[in-house]
Amino acid sequence: MNDENDAPVAVIGLGLMGQALAGTFLKAGHPTTVWNRTTSKAGRLVAAGARLAPTVGDALRAGSVTIICLTDYQAVHELLGATDAELDGTTLINLTSGDSTQAREAARWAEQRGARYLDGAIMAIPSVIGTAEAVILHSGPQPDFEAHESTLAALGTVTYLGADHGLASLYDVAGLAMMWSVLNAWLQGTALLRTAGVDAATYAPFAQQIAAGVAGWLPGYAEQIDSGSYPAEVSALETDARAMAHLIEESEAVGVNAELPRLIKAMADRSIAAGHGGEQYPVLIEEFARPRND
Template sequence: MTNNTHKTDSPVTVIGLGLMGQALAPAFLKAGHATTVWNRTAGKADHVVSQGAQLAPTVGDAVKAGGPIVVCLTDYAAVRELLGGSEVDLAGAMLVNLTSGDSAQARETARWATERGARYLDGAVMAVPPAIGTDAAVILHSGPEADFQEYEPTLAALGTVTHLGVDHGLASLYDAAGLTMMWSILNAWLQGIALLRTAGVDAATFAPFAQQMAATVAGWLPYDAEQIDKGDFATEVSTLGTHTRAMEHLIEESETAGINAELPKLIKALADRAIAAGHADLEYAVLIEEFTKPG
C-alpha cells in the first residue's frame, strides 16, 4: 500500500464529474497535478475549474491531455460507449477505470481497451467522496503491475492505493467482498437494535457494545482463514452444532419480541444444511462449503 504523501506535478485527466469525480479531481489538484477534466454536462466542471482544473472541449481532447486517464462513470457500458467514439484515439493511453461494476465487466473492458491500443487498470473506490485525498480512502487497483507502479505516485493523491494482482477482475471482486462485510455488519447491528428497543434500550446505548463485538469477531478472522485455506475444520473452540442452538435462541427471542426474524432464520438455514451434510461437530468456518455452492 502507498498513502498520499507521494506528490508530483505529472498531468492527469478525470473523465466523469459525478459526486465521486468531483472529489477525485480536486484531490489531484491539491497534490500538485495539472488536471484536465471532462463531463458530458459541462456545467458540472465549474467547481473544479475554479480550483485550477482545465476543461477539455471534447472527450477526445481530454484523452489527449497526457498522463493517466481516470474514468468514473455510471457503469462499464457508459465507459465503452463514451471512449469508443470515432473522435477518441485510445492508442497509447493509460486508462484507470474507477467505475463500479462486476469482475466480468472489468475483464471485458480490459480486453476492449487493449484492442484499441490502450493500457488498462481497473479499480474500486472503497470510500465516500469526502474521504478522497486522505489516508482513509482505500483505492484498489488490478491489472499489469508495471502500469500500476509507473502511475502509483500520481494515483496516491487519492488516498491509500493498493495493487491486488494482474487479474483485472480482482478490484471488483474485493469491492463486492467488502460490501458483503459492510452490509452483514450493518444488518446484524440493526437486528440487535430492534431487539434491545423492545426493552427500552436506545441505539446510542447499544453502540459501544456493538463496536466491541464487531472488533472481537474481526479478531477471529485469521484463525478462520487458516482453517478455510487448509480445509481443516477440526474443533478447537466451538462446534457448529453449538452455534446452531444459539441461533435457535436468537430466532425465539426475536419472534417473542415481535420483531423480524428473517436474518437469524437465514443464518440458521445455512447452518442446518451444513449439519445435514454431517458437519455438526466441526468449527463454524465449515460453512464456507455452503457459501461456495450455487444458491
C-alpha cells in the first residue's frame, strides 16, 4: 500500500452516496475535491473543507485517485466522454451501480484512454460509510487496488475480488439475491404464523436461528457444487420436494400466498424428472444455471 493517510482524492457525483463518500474522506484527513453537475449539492462539503472543482477535468487532475459515483454507466460515459478532460495517467474507481458487462466495457473504454480503472460496488447505505459495516467491493488490476487500498480503507471494509472488472457487479447482485431470498423466506414464515396469532417479533429469533443454521451448510454444499457430485448425505431432493408440497398445502389451507414455494418446487420437480431425485439439494444449481424462456 503506497498511499499516505493524507493522499488527495476527488469525488465526482454528489448524490446521497457521493456526499457520504466525500464527507468520509474529509473526516479521515484526505484533501478532497468534489464535482457535481448541480453545484449546490457541494455546499455542505465545501463548508467542511472540500474544494469544489470548476470542471470535471479539474476534478480528475486534483486527486491521486478519482471516485465516480453517478446514477448509471450511461451517465459516466456521457460525462467523461463529453468533456475534453485528459484521462491519461488518471486512476478511476467507478462505484456507480451497473452490471458486469457494463463494468468490463467501461474498463476497456477507460484503459484505451490511458486511465487505470477499478470497478466497484457499495454494499451499504450512506449513513454507515466510514464504518466497518460498509462493505465496498473492488475488481480490476490488483496493483491498482493495492496502490490506493489505504485511502479506500477510510470508507469501510474494502475487499479486492480479482482482476476481472465484472466481479464487483456480480458479487453485488449475488449478495442482493441472498438478501432478498432470506427476507422473502422470513416473510413467508411470518405470514403463516400470523394466521395463528404469532407476531413477527416473536417469530424473528427462531427465524434467525434457522437462517444461521442453513448458512453453516454453505461451505459443504459449495464443495459438492464445485466437484459436480451431490451425494445425499443429509436429505435427498425428492424428500425435500415432499416438504415443499407440505409448505404449499399449509400455505393454501390458511390463506397465505404460495407463489414462492410453488416456484421452488417447480424447479425441484424438473430436477427430479431429470433423474436427480436421489441427490442432495445443491443439485438444483443445474436449474438455477439454466435460463428459462417461458
